[in-house]
Amino acid sequence: MKAPRIKAAIIGGAGYTGGEMIRLLLNHPDVAISFVHSRSNAGNPLYAVHADLLGETEQLFTGELSSDIDVMFLCLGHGESKKFLEATEVAAHVKVIDLSQDFRLGETVSERTFVYGLPEMQRDLIKAAQNIANPGCFATGIQLGLLPLAKAGLLKEVHTTGITGSTGAGQSLQSTSHFTWRANNISTYKVLNHQHLKEIRRSLQLLQPGFNGDVNFVPVRGDYPRGIWVTSYLQSDLSLEEAVKLYKDFYAGHPFTHVSDKQIDLKQVVNTNKCLIQLEKTGDKLVIHSIEDNLLKGASGQAVQNMNLMCGLDETAGLKLKSIVF
Amino acid sequence: MKAPRIKAAIIGGAGYTGGEMIRLLLNHPDVAISFVHSRSNAGNPLYAVHADLLGETEQLFTGELSSDIDVMFLCLGHGESKKFLEATEVAAHVKVIDLSQDFRLGETVSERTFVYGLPEMQRDLIKAAQNIANPGCFATGIQLGLLPLAKAGLLKEVHTTGITGSTGAGQSLQSTSHFTWRANNISTYKVLNHQHLKEIRRSLQLLQPGFNGDVNFVPVRGDYPRGIWVTSYLQSDLSLEEAVKLYKDFYAGHPFTHVSDKQIDLKQVVNTNKCLIQLEKTGDKLVIHSIEDNLLKGASGQAVQNMNLMCGLDETAGLKLKSIVF
Amino acid sequence: MKAPRIKAAIIGGAGYTGGEMIRLLLNHPDVAISFVHSRSNAGNPLYAVHADLLGETEQLFTGELSSDIDVMFLCLGHGESKKFLEATEVAAHVKVIDLSQDFRLGETVSERTFVYGLPEMQRDLIKAAQNIANPGCFATGIQLGLLPLAKAGLLKEVHTTGITGSTGAGQSLQSTSHFTWRANNISTYKVLNHQHLKEIRRSLQLLQPGFNGDVNFVPVRGDYPRGIWVTSYLQSDLSLEEAVKLYKDFYAGHPFTHVSDKQIDLKQVVNTNKCLIQLEKTGDKLVIHSIEDNLLKGASGQAVQNMNLMCGLDETAGLKLKSIVF
Amino acid sequence: MKAPRIKAAIIGGAGYTGGEMIRLLLNHPDVAISFVHSRSNAGNPLYAVHADLLGETEQLFTGELSSDIDVMFLCLGHGESKKFLEATEVAAHVKVIDLSQDFRLGETVSERTFVYGLPEMQRDLIKAAQNIANPGCFATGIQLGLLPLAKAGLLKEVHTTGITGSTGAGQSLQSTSHFTWRANNISTYKVLNHQHLKEIRRSLQLLQPGFNGDVNFVPVRGDYPRGIWVTSYLQSDLSLEEAVKLYKDFYAGHPFTHVSDKQIDLKQVVNTNKCLIQLEKTGDKLVIHSIEDNLLKGASGQAVQNMNLMCGLDETAGLKLKSIVF
Structure with a gap:
């Protein structure tokens, strides 16, 4: 039955x-x-x-x-x-x-x-x-890119770019939601000052008590309806292999968040509840890309x-x- | 079990x-x-x-x-x-x-x-x-817009515009599939000469034996990845009400094809297996819009x-x- | 001086x-x-x-x-x-x-x-x-595709599809001008009933007195900001070569309107004052494509x-x- | 004569x-x-x-x-x-x-x-x-956003996001230039490792000898054909007013580069030779947005x-x- x-x-x-x-x-x-x-x-x-x-x-x-x-x-x-x-x-x-x-x-x-x-x-x-x-849409994407580091106590000042589709701004009619304006266009808003930073910081400090570094977040209005792309980077002593292991271990058992060994692109997750993460290491900087559908996982x-x-x-x-x- | x-x-x-x-x-x-x-x-x-x-x-x-x-x-x-x-x-x-x-x-x-x-x-x-x-993608969209008329023996020469997303052309790399070229662009191909006309004609004649009118089909490359929009019109003595009844009766019991009483737009069906149909009557012309996702219903x-x-x-x-x- | x-x-x-x-x-x-x-x-x-x-x-x-x-x-x-x-x-x-x-x-x-x-x-x-x-934007594109035929007295019932960019609808905020709605979307409006048909008919009758055929016009909202694509076709006894000659002769000396021997695409004219025309012949139908920037030549x-x-x-x-x- | x-x-x-x-x-x-x-x-x-x-x-x-x-x-x-x-x-x-x-x-x-x-x-x-x-396209946009600070000896470690249209990748056919892939999509490449960093660093050190900070540059593939958006930020003791004055003074007499007092958006410069710059101050960070057409000013x-x-x-x-x- x-x-x-x-x-x-x-x-x-x-x-x-x-x-x-x-x-x-x-x-x-x-x-x-x-x-x-x-x-x-x-x-x-x-x-x-x-x-x-x-x-x-x-x-x-x-x-x-x-x-x-x-x-x-x-x-x-x-x-x-x-x-x-x-x-x-x-x-x-x-x-x-x-x-x-x-x-x-x-x-x-x-x-x-x-x-x-x-x-x-x-x-x-x-x-x-x-x-x-x-959680908020940007907040979800940014946190999923940082939680494993916070859990490991390895978070330092973070530099983050986030690009969002137009659905993130809702259905109200505004000059910045007009098709003629937004098509083929790029702009930013609330630079270093986005309201989601509060809930992000709260989570990060929960996992890494005493974390006091800035999360410098540049929100970008993208030229498409759906999806959020986040790239964060920070100074890190981890090798790429260590970082990948840290992230894969953290997300093992979580059915929607996965670490990709290959370069990712936003449309891998559009219209799904997934978050994909990809890591890179350049010099002493660890780069974390995380993507999601802002209306679904977000x-x-x-x-x-x-x-x-x-x-x-x-x-x-x-x-x-x-x-x-x- | x-x-x-x-x-x-x-x-x-x-x-x-x-x-x-x-x-x-x-x-x-x-x-x-x-x-x-x-x-x-x-x-x-x-x-x-x-x-x-x-x-x-x-x-x-x-x-x-x-x-x-x-x-x-x-x-x-x-x-x-x-x-x-x-x-x-x-x-x-x-x-x-x-x-x-x-x-x-x-x-x-x-x-x-x-x-x-x-x-x-x-x-x-x-x-x-x-x-x-x-069936072919365009063939599906065009036929679903015409079958009820053919079944009723009311088909005459048809004038059809069909607009398709880029996925209709497959994943091979061509000049017409280059993003820089196709973005914000419109073009046509195989005008009045598309290969799907054969299977369309075959079906229409099966339902309306002796149908001998042209199906004049203008295929258009649209500036988006997914979905087919079809507008067909033909001379018809049916009133709008009669036509709507004909179509709703024909598609009753078919779970994916529906007649809309309101104006339709392509994104109603993108990423679904549905076909939506909308009818209009202007003067002595009956207009039939039909939409589908070319990779799914198509x-x-x-x-x-x-x-x-x-x-x-x-x-x-x-x-x-x-x-x-x- | x-x-x-x-x-x-x-x-x-x-x-x-x-x-x-x-x-x-x-x-x-x-x-x-x-x-x-x-x-x-x-x-x-x-x-x-x-x-x-x-x-x-x-x-x-x-x-x-x-x-x-x-x-x-x-x-x-x-x-x-x-x-x-x-x-x-x-x-x-x-x-x-x-x-x-x-x-x-x-x-x-x-x-x-x-x-x-x-x-x-x-x-x-x-x-x-x-x-x-x-002249109106659609009216310009459609007329430039038909004037040579009218001048020669060869116009018959015409079937026309016109696709316009969002700028054609002006800057007022409407549900159909919302980026989230219009991106990747297609829809039609005023099918067979567009207000520009009056000025089109007036011009055509001026050049071909007694022309009484329908101009069946399907206006389409395109998924891009600028440009109008028009495809018209009609029954014609002209060969392709005769038609091309008729058009090239008609537009000789007109600096902005040109007949292309190759397939055209909309972005050839976007942000210019030009109109490009291309002809095709399939069976007994003459096909005329004409393109322009709706805000410039239009x-x-x-x-x-x-x-x-x-x-x-x-x-x-x-x-x-x-x-x-x- | x-x-x-x-x-x-x-x-x-x-x-x-x-x-x-x-x-x-x-x-x-x-x-x-x-x-x-x-x-x-x-x-x-x-x-x-x-x-x-x-x-x-x-x-x-x-x-x-x-x-x-x-x-x-x-x-x-x-x-x-x-x-x-x-x-x-x-x-x-x-x-x-x-x-x-x-x-x-x-x-x-x-x-x-x-x-x-x-x-x-x-x-x-x-x-x-x-x-x-x-100069390179990204190099132009990034440098124009930083030159006044370098001239004044005020440059420190910089954090830069740059988003480019598809024309930046040329006309060769690649999987990342396929319309079906790139439409509505976002991805990054050469993160913190872009080849233009060399010429950027060379210029900055010419103006500010001894400058040794990183220019951390995240290049993003945008979902449109033309234009580059750059956002850079760095720690700065300048007030917004001081920074605006510094930039306006620097670019006075340069006919193509202008400082905007209002928020800018990419399409202000597409298909022109201009570069527009906008400044913001949040906390102790100075934010510099600079935009250009990658094929023209770039x-x-x-x-x-x-x-x-x-x-x-x-x-x-x-x-x-x-x-x-x-």
């Missing part, structure tokens, strides 16, 4: 991460979507907003909430998750996975405390958690991965995704 | 359609890949060629063949499938699904006769078939769909794919 | 065509920009809106008008040119070149009558004109070409532009 | 930089192209290779050389310029501008010594030079700029180019 399925709700289902949550959960073998909440779209079919879902589901957005669920995904704007949880009675048995940045630094709300949901860092804590603060995919862990499912359930590759 | 799985082989696994076959079958719940044949890559891991498979499988390409399989996918160049089947002893019990154009017009080889594998046209024949000629996805039908599996098994959408 | 320069004004200088007017006139050897009018940007430097002009000019937008000019370019939205000329006293000596569609069908305003500014069709009328209605470049003709300058002055090519 | 024009020859006219040389010189007011040399294309029209030149010139490639020229541009592969000058008798009066890396580090050949052709660094030396080693445009200086022409002659902007 088939086990009873997890009942999931998505709050804020009309945005990019909400849409990805729907896409993932529709095909998840152990989950049923109880409802997708959206104030502005209540009553409309999901495919009215997410047009690719035509033919996949007749489900409608709802403006109502229900407690007959096991897990709730909050796909709201930054600041909105906290407001929602303050204003809404969410039954105590409901697991909450929040995709905003509202609870990533240890904030609490309504007696709920949140575990930082980076499975490669703290899978056991996640398994036992009732509430998850899902957002909704990792949220499902966290749900799987919290609910005792296979960590990869519903996440064996076909890469776009081309 | 789990049913024994279908054992599948892929011949020519290093190309684009071969790679897509691997990606689909790796995640197919009822199929195991017995071997992936490639002369030039024998002994290498699949991920050495298809780099996105890193972390998904340790399987190697092989230069050997085996008969301990249920189904064989031929992902060879045009002309190569016929040569392969002439030169190779393939056990009689093995179902063959050929993705080339070698057998789409009724050609036979070594006592094998081939059924044209367009499920929306002849699902029952496919279910009973031992050998399938998988090639490897449809091949899996055919295998599912031939092997008595759910038609959608292994084909509930997450759209790239963005 | 250098001849006195033409004094030009640009009304509506903050949009795409206004920006292109500025770029062209800044480098035009015989023109000085007297003022660039923009209500919303008055007082700002031109480069505050058109950031690529940084280092080229310190000129400011103005909210004031002056009559001390020779020529005025109206780069306003459709409907706005008529309102502007109704509400504004423009001195009688000022030549007006309007880039909107307000006067392309013979409309008049304030005793000004407009000549349709397609030099390849009626250069002499343009030379003598005081007011020009600059808008601001053609406006300068018209100004050159009206002011007795070399037709190519200021229009020998370096192609982007890559 | 018009002054006699400079007679120029282009050696290696079939590649990207050779094509750009032709495009620039065709429109240069003071230059006539005497011949364009290409062994493999001798006898073909220039537009047979550079299809955008159709309608611009009927000139043919030649396999012959002539000494009746004033200036010779070498657009040959790295290593080929040296071979050419060793094997070829070039008359002593002919000025040579070499676009390869063969002479950028002070190498000599056949009694010719070469001046490094970065006008913003040493315009006077260039004016007096007989032979120029034209190659052929700068070569023309050098020719202008060497021949006593206006530095900007033939280089007032219309930006693509969109």
